[in-house]
Amino acid sequence: MNRSRKRSTESSEDYLExxxxxxxxxxxxxxxxxxxxxxxxxxxxxxxxAGLSAAGLAEV
Numbered sequence: 001m002n003r004s005r006k007r008s009t010e011s012s013e014d015y016l017e018x019x020x021x022x023x024x025x026x027x028x029x030x031x032x033x034x035x036x037x038x039x040x041x042x043x044x045x046x047x048x049x050a051g052l053s054a055a056g057l058a059e060v
Contacts, residue, residue: 012055016058
């Protein structure tokens with residue numbers, strides 16, 4: 001696996017783990033919750049979630 005794809009996979013895993021953690025603690029998950037947990041901007045989270053949604057890995 002090339003470096004770019006590996007980083008993308010690791011990033012996707014980070015987002016999915018954050019969603020799971022937040023949902024288990026609060027029952028729901030918002031973009032701002034993910035941004036706060038991971039230390040990313042809300043815009044970056046929104047863009048990443050769009051990609052995860054397109055891949056069928058998350059519902060937005």
